[in-house]
């Protein structure tokens with residue numbers, strides 16, 4: 001009795017504190033580690049199993065799921081807005097420039113959601129699924145792990161224009177990259193660590209063509225082999241790995257940059273005689289430093305402006321609002 005009185009007055013206290021925070025900073029995050037402990041205790045093993053199976057079927061899926069979380073979080077916070085399908089009277093984020101014909105992994109998210117709806121209907125948000133799936137993907141490919149907090153809710157809207165303006169372009173300069181990440185609260189070092197995501201996955205010829213024909217800070221034998229895969233016209237969807245060990249999450253990406261073997265123009269901008277060079281050298285020679293900075297930056301990214309409390313909803317189908 002006394003304990004529950006204490007616990008409810010404690011809740012009241014945190015609620016009041018939260019209101020105060022809400023009034024002063026207009027953000028009141030209440031993500032927590034045990035959010036689903038009572039309502040869906042097995043949710044994590046369901047996600048992990050489905051992600052692990054998907055990645056063992058197709059290695060690249062791990063990269064695609066990591067990127068999906070990034071493209072969600074940088075566009076008005078981690079609220080699963082990226083998952084909403086377009087309809088006759090609604091244009092979401094899927095056809096924005098950085099996403100169209102590019103982001104993938106929706107079927108894996110649907111599979112996870114279907115399983116979770118069977119176990120604990122209406123409980124686990126699509127935004128939390130994306131966050132856990134990204135972490136489990138990195139782990140499945142040999143990268144570091146980190147603790148994910150839960151309690152994000154799903155948006156009822158999406159922003160085509162914010163997807164176009166907030167997601168960095170592969171033509172970005174170092175200055176553009178620093179500014180795009182700074183707009184989301186990340187410093188240059190965190191931006192460099194997060195860019196290490198390009199240690200896994202692939203990119204289409206259309207996003208690296210300009211680099212392999214026109215950049216002069218590219219390794220010449222590397223450029224030659226890429227031109228063979230990416231003709232000056234046509235072959236837009238031909239894929240190339242983002243680093244020379246794109247199936248495993250390691251620090252090879254940074255070593256490749258030092259050999260002028262970055263695939264995207266924006267990748268090589270991190271090692272082009274500018275202010276990021278020293279950090280790239282550090283990560284190229286210190287895998288542990290990269291792993292631990294990457295994990296910390298991912299926690300920060302995962303916690304970008306979530307919808308909590310009664311804002312948003314828990315979508316039943318990640319592709320549409322309830």
Ligand code: HEM
Pocket residue numbers: 060062063064065066067070101102103104168169170171172177194195197198200201202203204205207242264266
């Ligand atoms: C620093 C600025 C960034 C730029 C300019 C950028 C740009 C791109 C581009 C153009 C592609 C290839 C898309 C395609 O060919 O369809 C790509 C792939 C990818 N990006 Fe980024 N990205 C950036 C940062 C990030 C971050 C922060 C993450 C994750 C936290 C990330 C994760 C990925 C992954 C894993 C892939 C491979 C996806 C797959 O194989 O399906 N990127 N990125």
Ligand SMILES: *[C@@H]1O[C@H](CO)[C@@H](O)[C@H](O)[C@H]1NC(C)=O
Pocket residue numbers: 087088089
């Ligand atoms: C949009 O179209 C759907 C049917 O596709 C309809 O159910 C919904 O009410 C429409 N919403 C608005 C805001 O017009």
Ligand SMILES: *[C@@H]1O[C@H](CO)[C@@H](O)[C@H](O)[C@H]1NC(C)=O
Pocket residue numbers: 219220221222258259260261
């Ligand atoms: C080009 O790549 C090869 C193979 O990785 C490497 O040995 C060489 O040092 C690179 N050249 C330059 C200029 O970085």
